Amino acid sequence: MKYILVTGGVISGVGKGVIASSIGTILKSSGIAVTSIKIDPYINIDAGTFSPYEHGEVFVLADGGEVDLDLGNYERFLDITLHRDNNITTGKIYQSVINKERRGDYLGKTVQVVPHITDSIQEWVERVSKRPVDQSQVIPDVCIIELGGTIGDIEGMPFVEAFRQFQFRVKRENFCCVHVSLVPQPKTTGEQKTKPTQASVRELRGLGLSPDLVVCRSNSPLINAVKDKISLFCHVEPDQVFCVHDVTSLYRVPLLLEDQGAKQFFIKRLGLPEPAPSPRKLMIKWKELADRYDRLLKEVTIVLVGKYTQLEDAYASVIKSLQHAALASSHRLDLKCIEAADLEPSMVQEDAQRYHQAWKELVGANGILVPGGFGIRGTEGKILAVQWARTKNVPFLGVCLGLQCAVIEFGRNVLQWSDAHSTEFNPNTEHPVVIEMPEHNPGQMGGTMRLGQRKTLFKSKDSYVRKLYHNKDYVEERHRHRYEVNPAFVSQFEEKGMRFVGRSEDGERMEIMELNGKPGFFFNACNLMWLYIAITSISSFVNLPFTKETTIIHIPI
Known part of the structure; x- marks a missing residue:
């Protein structure tokens, strides 16, 4: 050696x-x-x-x-x-x-x-x-x-x-x-x-x-x-x-x-x-x-609505995945990172210029991505970003907390549950659409979340995301989270068009969701965005087909 x-x-x-x-x-x-x-x-x-x-x-x-x-x-x-x-x-x-x-x-x-x-x-x-x-x-x-x-x-x-x-x-x-x-x-x-x-x-x-x-x-x-x-x-x-x-x-x-x-x-x-x-x-x-990276001429603008945007390394895997996905789609990535809290109405009183600049960048994006995070700060801003994407048909990808915010937004504005929330942020809500996972140990901080590579099984053959994965029966993704979609509300969500097309092996965890009639609007429960899902999102953002001929490169993403 x-x-x-x-x-x-x-x-x-x-x-x-x-x-x-x-x-x-x-x-x-x-x-x-x-x-x-x-x-x-x-x-x-x-x-x-x-x-x-x-x-x-x-x-x-x-x-x-x-x-x-x-x-x-x-x-x-x-x-x-x-x-x-x-x-x-x-x-x-x-x-x-x-x-x-x-x-x-x-x-x-x-x-x-x-x-x-x-x-x-x-x-x-x-x-x-x-x-x-x-x-x-x-x-x-x-x-x-x-x-x-x-x-x-x-x-x-x-x-x-x-x-x-x-x-x-x-x-x-x-x-x-x-x-x-x-x-x-x-x-x-x-x-x-x-x-x-x-x-x-x-x-x-x-x-x-x-x-x-x-x-x-x-x-x-x-x-x-x-x-x-x-x-x-x-x-x-x-x-x-x-x-x-x-x-x-x-x-x-x-x-x-x-x-x-x-x-x-x-x-x-x-x-x-x-x-x-x-x-x-x-x-x-x-x-x-x-x-090829140096010769890219086309450009795609993606807005990342995050909570830790002052340090780019906080979203390293997401950003590198997007960069590689853009390269695979022959586009130069124009990534704009905005603070989720800047989208909230309360920011008008604090700094109106930041508020209007944040919304200007959001509405001008080819696609919106909401990544993971912890704590209530900026959550309402992320929910507003999800609402904009859903109502204006802007391609959207939510990862981890991004998925949770999408569930909350859908519950509030489609199912008309005005108090819909996660128990992380409002333990007393009458509509806890996101709840803590049973295996999470709140008394021990290290290594107690749902961690590591897990299988996600596709439950629907006509899923848009499944087609993007070349009609595979399952995909393997890495996880790092401690909250999940509340299974008690799944049937009501699906009746209104939010389809849980990917689930854990035991069927209890909602892993991948998509909206009927919105092929560019989907979510992933996984915290780390893998190459396939990144290329999928970019393909939607720039209206490119994702086919078996799409180049998958297993070097820097």
Whole structure:
């Protein structure tokens, strides 16, 4: 097994996840089986209890793991299925060590960060890296490990020490360190500054890890003099200094690294086999994809009515799915994110300009999407957006809370239940059209929602959504929610034209709904919007047919 550790310097959010995924893509194009691990040095057990403003979206894995959004990048770039253990946190490691101590596994010894915590980290990495990555049960050849945060962060120190030891544990020829650093370029001088990178690499080396490759993030390509300077002060050869400058799309990052010799570097450094000719087709397709993205001329405008729009990462999977779907439909996506609360009448008194601007963008959209969320803030704005879409025949897709808002809106304005609501927002309503799921445990916050990949069975053969799924009997989708449509009201909804065409295997959960006579108006109970449903929505938004000939690409969405 070969290991590639990706660390970051200067600032967080410099692009380690995309670069780690891109390295994996390059290796996979050479016929090498790749897996990934993301390390987050926070004490939380997982990402499930984070505020979207704190850490972006919670990415849900097939096994129900609530993990860092970078694992979504890995799955999209590498077309692999990861597991909850592929996301390591300080909380998980300490919990594991404490459980061992309570069982007496350490035979009464004093449990310390070194060696017990660091050993646990190394054992975890070795165990997870050898798990098969797909249904073919292929054991990976290379494991790419991204260490979250920035070198020098106090919470990341045990992990850095663990990998200092790990390089000797697995032998130096099987371990490679890639350091991603920022090279700022102040507008006042226009000069590319190397001092932050020098300081970052110096600190990394002082902790016992010497980078084999320095990847510099910058606004523009590094000039040779800057690369030579980084080489001189960071103890690497000039050809071990790569540049990832700002590009038109993420699709260009693997191509950028490959053009600088990344594939040859890793093959030589880790003693990997020379690539077979056939897998090279992946990079050819990747280039075609990147070129097509840059040539798109048609445009589709979609409004996302959300609650956490100040941070784009809060809706990362939804946005990336829409981008890929638009690309598959040969359209450039013009995505407008508006705060749901800005659509509410109360906003007129607070900020009339924001209110009118929000409605101007909503009414001018080709399609409307209402994603998931928690809490009552902005809910009425989402309901108003649903009402506009339904009454004005605007193509609409509701996901998770978007589905719930659509049910509430329909109950209020079609069934004439003025107090229709979710028990999350109004526990005393006489028409609780959305209720808490029986299995949800309100006394325990982490991992108690309905999580992971589940089957949705189609109950109607004349369903519009089923046709978009090529008339399949069922689809598998990932879930993350704790409220459901109240089964007691289903018959009344269906009498008025809201059809629950997709249900859970036991028939109790309403998963997919559509309105009679409105082929562009449907909902999905799943929190993560998958590629098929995204292409479906885009196809409706731009009035394109969704046929078996539609290209489905299992690389970045």
